[in-house]
Every structure is written in C-alpha cells, then in structure tokens.
Amino acid sequence: MRPFAIALLALGFLVxxxxxxxxxxxxxxxxxxxxxxxxxSRQVTRSEFLRQWERLGAADxxxxxxxxxxxxxxxxxxxxxxxxxxxxxxxxxxxxxEEEAKLGLLQLNLMRQAYYRMQxxxxxxxxxxxPAHAHAHAHSADVDRASQxxxxxxxxxxxLTAPLAPQWDETVAAFLARAxxxxxxxxxxxxxxxxxxxxxxxxxxxxxxxxxxxxxxxLGPFTIGRFLWHWAQVPPEQRDRPDTASAxxxxxxxxxxQGIMDNEARRLGLARDPxxxxxxxxxxxxxxxxxxxxxxxxxxxxxxxTRLRALYAKHPRAYDSPPFGKFLAVxxxxxxxxxxxxxxxxxxxxxxxxxxxxxxxxxxxAEAQLARSEADLYRYPQAQLATSPDTTLSAWFASAAPxxxxxxxxxxxxxxxxxxxxxxxxxxRSFEQARALVAEKAAYDDEERALRTHLDALRTRYxxxxxxxxxxxxxxxxxxxAK
Numbered sequence: 001m002r003p004f005a006i007a008l009l010a011l012g013f014l015v016x017x018x019x020x021x022x023x024x025x026x027x028x029x030x031x032x033x034x035x036x037x038x039x040x041s042r043q044v045t046r047s048e049f050l051r052q053w054e055r056l057g058a059a060d061x062x063x064x065x066x067x068x069x070x071x072x073x074x075x076x077x078x079x080x081x082x083x084x085x086x087x088x089x090x091x092x093x094x095x096x097x098e099e100e101a102k103l104g105l106l107q108l109n110l111m112r113q114a115y116y117r118m119q120x121x122x123x124x125x126x127x128x129x130x131p132a133h134a135h136a137h138a139h140s141a142d143v144d145r146a147s148q149x150x151x152x153x154x155x156x157x158x159x160l161t162a163p164l165a166p167q168w169d170e171t172v173a174a175f176l177a178r179a180x181x182x183x184x185x186x187x188x189x190x191x192x193x194x195x196x197x198x199x200x201x202x203x204x205x206x207x208x209x210x211x212x213x214x215x216x217x218x219l220g221p222f223t224i225g226r227f228l229w230h231w232a233q234v235p236p237e238q239r240d241r242p243d244t245a246s247a248x249x250x251x252x253x254x255x256x257x258q259g260i261m262d263n264e265a266r267r268l269g270l271a272r273d274p275x276x277x278x279x280x281x282x283x284x285x286x287x288x289x290x291x292x293x294x295x296x297x298x299x300x301x302x303x304x305x306t307r308l309r310a311l312y313a314k315h316p317r318a319y320d321s322p323p324f325g326k327f328l329a330v331x332x333x334x335x336x337x338x339x340x341x342x343x344x345x346x347x348x349x350x351x352x353x354x355x356x357x358x359x360x361x362x363x364x365x366a367e368a369q370l371a372r373s374e375a376d377l378y379r380y381p382q383a384q385l386a387t388s389p390d391t392t393l394s395a396w397f398a399s400a401a402p403x404x405x406x407x408x409x410x411x412x413x414x415x416x417x418x419x420x421x422x423x424x425x426x427x428x429r430s431f432e433q434a435r436a437l438v439a440e441k442a443a444y445d446d447e448e449r450a451l452r453t454h455l456d457a458l459r460t461r462y463x464x465x466x467x468x469x470x471x472x473x474x475x476x477x478x479x480x481x482a483k
Contacts, residue, residue: 031467036075039082040462046470049078071474075466083458085285088292099287106283110276111265112258118268120152160257160264164217168252172214173245176224179203181243182367184374201373202228204366214252222256230255300450303439312431312438319434325384325397326421330358331414338408338415345405345419354417355379381421393418 031037037044053074065073095103127145180203210225231239231251242248270276312319328351332338341354359375361368384393396406400420407417431438 031465031470033467033470033473036467036470037079037082038463038465039079040086040464042082042086044075044078044082046474049075050474052078067476068472068474071471075471079464079466080455083455083462083464084289084292086462087458088285088289091292091295093288093291095284095287103280103284103287107271107276107280108262110279111270111273112261114270114273114276115261115265115268119156120149123152124148157253157257160260161217161253164219164256164260166215166217166222166253166256168215168249169213170245170249172212172224173248173252175209175212176203176205176214176227176248177243177245179205180241180248182370183241201370202232204364204370206364206366214248215256217256219256219259222252227252227255230258296454297447297450301443301446303442308435308438308442309431311442312434316431316434317428319429319437321424321427321429322385323426324386324424325400326381326424327384327393327397328378328381328419328421329416330354330378331411331416332358332408333414335408335410335415338417341417342405342407345417351419352379396420397423 034046035043036046036049053071124145125148182204183201205224205228210223210228212224213221214224214227215222227248240247242251265271330341332341341358344354345351355375355378358378359371361371384390384397386394388394392409396418397420400406402420402422404420405418406420408415409418410416429437
C-alpha cells in the first residue's frame, strides 16, 4: 500500500472513498462566489476545485451518480485533504536522515533542470507562429526545433568541459560499448515490465575492468567505474544503449559536465529559484503528511497473530485463489528459431534446455550473470486468468492438455512459443498460506476506520463551512458532454 500522504496530495484519495457525510454550512456571513469551502484558516476555491476535478476528480468520482452528487463527494475529499494538511502543520516535523538525503537530491535535480532551462531552452529563438497550413509543416518544425535543442546542448557541454581539456580513449570506449551491446535492445522485449527490467540492467563489466581509464582531464582520470556510477543514477526510462565508442564518449562528456553544471547552479543560487523552492516544499509537505498519517492512523492497525487467525476463521474461503491456467512462454526474433523450439518441445525437450539454447551462458562471469538474469524472466510458470485481456491465450488454453505446445505466435514482431502446464480450479489456502492476504485486508480495514474517525475529530477542531450556492453553480455538464 503506497504512503497515504502521497495519494492525498494527488487527490486520488487513498484506498477508500469517503462516506457521503453531510457538508457543514453554518449560518454566518456568506462566502464569496469564488470560494466553495472554508476549512479552518484554509479555503477550497472554485478555480482549484475545477483544476483538480479536470485532473483527477472526473475519473475518480463514483460512476453512475448525477454530476452534482459527484461534485459534492469530490469536495468532501478536498476538505479532508485541507483538514489533514492543517492538522499536520501544527505538529513539529523533523525529516529522517534518509528523507533529508531525498530532499537534497530532489533539490539538486531541480537545480539542474533550472540551469538547463536557463542555458539551453531559454537560449533558443522563439518558435514561429503556426500558419494556416501548420499541419503540413508540423513534423519539419519539430525536427528543426529538436536540432536547435541538440545544438544548444552541445554548445553547453563544450563550454563547461573545454577548460578541463578532456582526452578520451577510443579503445576503452569501444570496450565499454561492447559490454553495452550484450544488453538486449530497449525496444525488443515486448511487455512494458520486461522493458523496464532490461533498461534497469547494468552492462556486464568485471570488477577488475572498472579501473580502466576511459578519459583524462584536469580533474584527473575518468574511469569505467566512474562512468558506471553515473550511469546507475540515470533513471532507466531515460537510458538508451550506448553501443558504439562515440555514444559512450558522448555520455561520458555529459557526466563530466554534470559536476561543473552543479557548481554553476550553486553559484547562481538556483536553490532559491521559486520553482525549485516550491517543489522541495511540496515534497517536504508530502513527507510531513505521511509522518502525521503514520502517527495518527497507521498506529491503529492490529495485525497480531490472534486477530489474524480470528479473521481467517470467519471467512476462510475468502482467501482462495481464482481459477487459472499455468504456462511457460519465451520469444524469439526469428520465426525459424521459434518453430525449432516448438518442435523440440513437442518431442519432449525440457524447458530449461530451451532456455539454455535461447540464452547461452558466456564464459565471462559477469556476462553469464546477465544471461541468467535474462533467462530467469521466462523460467517460471505464469498464470492465465479467465479475466485476462489476452483472449487468444484464453481460447488456446481453455481445452489444452498438460504440456501441449502452442506457437509460434507473432506479437509486435516477436515470435512467442508457449507450453501449457495445467488447469487450476482455485486452491483453498491454509491460514499460513493466506497470512499475508489476511494481514493486508486487516490493515486496509483498520486504516480506513481509523482515518474516518480521525477526520471526524478534525471536523470538530476546525470549523468547516460550505458555499452551497457556489457548489450548485458549478458547470452542470462535463466538457465532453457539452460538445
């Protein structure tokens, strides 16, 4: 379960939907039309409501209800968010060392972004206005703009690194590029979770090779180990596969410039940039809310052995697994290879032997570990539920016999082969097997109950007033309904 405060600030509002509590509207001087609710010293404005509604509320509100009821439920969520924010602000919050480190890293990354905007994006000429025939030239304009950005980035890197007089070793760069070549290409894997797995992998480089010098500058040697340290800091979704010497050197230049860029950002005082300060303050507030939630709500959770056993005993069948089919699957780049694998499976080949042929083990230990990691993605059985959107597999497996083979099947240019294992009509779990599920549900129910109780207490501490007239005056149709 993700931290409550994160969901709270996103207004996806945790794992529960608040009950339709009556919204208090005390008879006082009326609120202005621009304010939907007054929550203690804080306000929920009409503009903020509509902004959050467009971003999250329209999809998150209970389906099937009239729009005005959905508006009221969503306003309740915003009021609850303001109650918790206000209450958390009254308590002293001290970030843990880990949280301080996260805030420091966030600030540094935001300073880098601000420096990049200043030195690259702000240096570009204004984009030309769109003519009447803009669609015909949109692609060309995008290409031109991308070229301008790339040129500005190159000028920045050159300006930052030129005083360091870097010299790069093409031979060592080619060695590192060959290591990257052993990683799968980022867009060959198919399912998104696998693609994330692949891009998160590090190139297979032996420990003894991390000391090899990729380049030198006035700052000293730039080793393969230093390159890999920087590479590990790059978010996986932003990585490519630098499988040429020139691509490796381009990344190395960027990494060398990064330290100079950080010093420049500090010299320019970008930690005080309003956008940087606002984002760091927002993250700190999220942490403070999360700490407040842990102190006042999470501590009410009871997952003792006695309670978990009692909950399981009440409804033991509630923790059974649904019916599913078990299968194994692997893909190939070429149809002929997939067809050969199917033929081998039909003649009784073991699945491990199929994976051994698909992912041969190199002699180098680091490369062998990489190959094993890749093979392990396909080594273990998967479950095909009746509710799966993959109707082709569901149809194949509906009457399949154990060890029956299917494929090759073309999926996005990959040729998949499947071995069906068995049907499972749903298994009755013992308490030991279901313990984690019982504990999760107990925590879920306890937190929901504790949160509702705590919010009700906060409503007695902070006066809540609602502008019913302004709420009723909100748009009565969704934008897509008005068209």
